[in-house]
Amino acid sequence: MPRTPQQDRSRETRRKLLDAAVTVLSGQGAAATTVSAVASEAGVSRGAAQHHFATRDVLIEETVTEFFNALTHQLRTTVADLPTGPDGASTEDVVRLVAESFASDSFRAALHVWSAAAGPEGELRDLIIAADSRYAREVHQLMGLALDADLSDHATRELLRMTVDLARGLGLGAVLVDNSEHRRRVIDRWAGILSDGIVRND
Numbered sequence: 001m002p003r004t005p006q007q008d009r010s011r012e013t014r015r016k017l018l019d020a021a022v023t024v025l026s027g028q029g030a031a032a033t034t035v036s037a038v039a040s041e042a043g044v045s046r047g048a049a050q051h052h053f054a055t056r057d058v059l060i061e062e063t064v065t066e067f068f069n070a071l072t073h074q075l076r077t078t079v080a081d082l083p084t085g086p087d088g089a090s091t092e093d094v095v096r097l098v099a100e101s102f103a104s105d106s107f108r109a110a111l112h113v114w115s116a117a118a119g120p121e122g123e124l125r126d127l128i129i130a131a132d133s134r135y136a137r138e139v140h141q142l143m144g145l146a147l148d149a150d151l152s153d154h155a156t157r158e159l160l161r162m163t164v165d166l167a168r169g170l171g172l173g174a175v176l177v178d179n180s181e182h183r184r185r186v187i188d189r190w191a192g193i194l195s196d197g198i199v200r201n202d
Contacts, residue, residue: 014052016042021063025109030116030124035059061127064113067106068131072138075101079142092191094146098139098163099187102171111175136164153199160198166190 020042024033034056039049053059078097082089101107113128143160144151151157170186173179 010052013042013044013048016044017049017052017059018063018066021059022067022106022109025060025063025112026105029112030060033060033063033112060113060124064110064124064127064131067109068135071101071104071106071135074104075139075142079146082146089146090191091147091195092188094143095163095167095187095191095194097146098143099167099170099183101139102167103174103183107171108175111172136161139164139167147194147198148200150199150201156198159194163190163194 017038021033021038024037024041028037035049035053036046038053038059039046042049049059053062075097079094082093082097110128110132113124114132116124118125140157140160141151143149143163144156149156149160151160166186170179170183174183
């Protein structure tokens with residue numbers, strides 16, 4: 001059954017609100033991410049916002065799910081576009097893609113939620129840990145696919161997990177300072193270590 005114009009408008013409003021929530025989270029932090037602030041950023045009424053997200057907690061939970069879904073979709077699409085075969089993507093290409101995924105606006109928004117989750121109340125802790133773990137597993141699998149890595153090899157799995165940790169750390173550093181030159185050097189060096197260390201499928 002085709003959607004009605006009203007359904008389309010509802011979906012568009014929800015989309016605007018989630019995009020606005022990422023903007024407010026990444027720019028102002030979790031404490032400032034209220035339904036009113038997000039509604040204002042999205043250019044919709046508070047009533048319309050509360051129709052989709054009755055409370056701040058629901059809004060943030062939905063936003064966390066949304067930005068990790070966006071990160072996953074973006075990384076899947078980018079990996080799928082990498083060249084394949086003997087002259088396919090280099091290890092450096094793959095490591096750079098992973099590092100860039102942890103330097104996006106969505107990741108910056110995630111950091112603010114992590115900070116709130118680490119507070120004394122910690123009401124977001126379970127949510128962010130579960131979402132980040134799912135994303136890390138997805139990155140791990142996509143790296144294995146892109147590099148044709150043998151994921152049955154323990155050392156290979158460890159190196160891929162280390163790549164995720166390294167990329168996350170570089171993304172964290174980029175929040176405070178422009179570390180693009182340092183990131184480039186680290187990616188170049190780590191790509192060499194990874195290429196020499198992983199076992200590839202025959």
